[in-house]
Amino acid sequence: MNKDMLNALDVLEKEKGISKEIVVNALEAALISAYKRNYGQAQNVEVEFNDKTGDIHVYSVKEVVDMVFDSTLEVSIEDALEKNKAYELGDKIRFEVTPKDFGRIAAQTAKQVIMQRIREAERSIIYDEFIAYENDILTGVVERQDSRYIYVNLGKIESVLPKQEQIPGEEFQAHDRIKVYITKVDNTSKGPQIYVSRSHPDLLKRLFEQEIPEIYDGVVEIVSIAREAGDRSKVAVRSRDVNVDPVGTCVGPRGQRVQTIVNELRGENMDIVKWDEEPSVYIANALNPAQVVHVDFHPAEGSCTVVVPDFQLSLAIGKKGQNARLAAKLTGFKIDIKSESDYNNIMAKKIASGEAKAVVPEEEEVEATRTNSEPIEHLLANPENISVNDYIEELEETESEEQLNTKEELAEDVLTADDVEDRIAEVELDPEEDYNELLEDHQD
Template identity: 50%
Template sequence: MNKDIFFAIEQIERAKGIPRETLKQAIEAALLSAYKKNFKGPHKAVEVILDSNTGEVKVYTHKVINPETGETLDIDEYEVLSGQGTNRLESGEIVQVEITPKDFGRIAAQTAKQVIMQRIREAERSLVYDEFLERTEDIVTGVINRKEGKNIIVDLEKIESLLPSNEQISSENYRIGARMKFYIIEVKKTSRGPRIVLSRSHPGLVKRLFELEVPEVQEGFVTIKAIAREPGARTKIAVESRDAKVDPVGSCIGNKGSRVKHITDELRGEKIDIIRWSNDPKVFISDALSPAHVTLVELDPGSNTALVYVPDDQLSLAIGKEGQNARLSARLTGWRIDIKSDREIREAPGQS
């Protein structure tokens, strides 16, 4: 080995941010392991030193000068003769003796290269991990790479990531090569590098799409207060304005529906109902059942139930296909919703 190794170390320090001393110590530790594996001789009190000035690698052992005879002994031999153990070695002078094997240079060069490459990979993995950890609960764009069983592997350019089957939407076509947006739900360190788990079904994906598409949301003038989603089918989102001059619903819809259309296109046609948030539960529940019109809302706080009446011809619209509208409205508002038609009011005892 020569000074080229330190030139490489300096380059790595600048490019990857690995301190040169850290890399030097890692190389020395690996060289010590290589020495013990490949050469006979004293293995106790042995150290390998990589000279920063010359680039040379030398192996040293420590020996003890017997204070009684002046003889130089291996530490093992001195312990046996003295019977004192390593905690009493101060009674004899310890000296450093070079024992570098003649053909150690070749092994040293190979070992150093392996260590450097390993540390580069570790540094790159660490940088990728840190980058994506900061982006947890954020959106990334990736390309469908391949399928592994029911799971899908997504290429994020810097790393491959996982879209598990339970985070997919059954109605979506995950065609190889397709470019899509994903929501990061988990970033973990593993022995093979960062493990990034994505989702297409998480409500957070819808929230982040609105934050990206609607400047008023991004800038904080409009706040997303609640989301209820049935992935691939329909989402209800409640929004509130912090500025009386800003219409939260209109901001999210955009001119001629342009903003919400971009989002529904990204979600492959998923319908989105944008609801104005209200602190009044009756108003909020009534709006949440849109597009149905509500006649009356009666609340039972004890059971957290809302009894909602709608015009006779609006009943099926309020409930929705397979109960979807009512179900999403309940999840959005946090109330159990029981929907009845106006006819039931008229037919109730005491009503005319």
């Protein structure tokens, strides 16, 4: 029997991962409980289990006193000195009281307590192991499902995937292998309870870390994620190395890297955009694939107005507003998208009513944007106040086209630099008469 018990302890330690010391302590506590219950003893007792031989001994512990009031707890100094002359008052003496028939009833009681301790130890080991995986991903096997949960086996324990954490429309069969994100690990009275997710944005982050070494190593960083699980996601990335393209790194050769992630998420569309410290550029990237003409910020409201070409308005907004909604989540700005024509009409009304002023770009910006095929960005709100010499002098300094607008009459007319030069070359008038004639022609 003793050898069988020692062998059982060795098996528990190897197969269950429960140390022999934990089991021995549980066994000693069980034997104390069994002794007190079955032999009606209330005194202090100790049980000693020899993990080498398997022998069990029960001892009654008594204190040395002058006068004994309770023989189950105390022993007189005279009796103590007869046993050993070294004893003094206050010493504790152990007397062996192991019953000869300390057998079946005591063993059954001990077994129940031992099994309980073993279960508690197993739960503690499992909890300690899986708490380290909280906010991480693991691969599990689908076992079964009901109306509330999908049960996923993670090896030593079964986790639950709640309905609200499932990807809409995603279906599984028994024995399917899936990757799940561990959102919570609880240590309940019934054992550890693990909750997992397939719709959490951080599942996407962990998948990128697994598939893309540059992200795992920190060369490329995921700045933000906006996700509508099962449909579309946007991921903003930046590189800590100027020689590494963050978007190309994530996409991989022929899209192989990102395609692996898309396949794991059962075809979820993925937009990888480059993060930029300039908010207007970042917002323009986030609205990909739509092109952005201009971004007008409203700092007090934490929002911005994004101007896009007329023919790309629906593309920028996306199906049911999804593209704009994900871009807003990704950048942290409230985004109002306007077509170019609508925005120009709104600004023209504001300028006419005095709510806004026409903006004249800085000279450096003007020179950078001038081309022979595009008008100059100047808006001449009051041309009668501009001297002819100043106008012609500026005209001579630039080789590109120029847009000449009055506040009302010339709001939609474009007069290019080539037109002005051609007209001046055709007539031989003094500059002032030439200028006035030119304006009259346009106003007509």
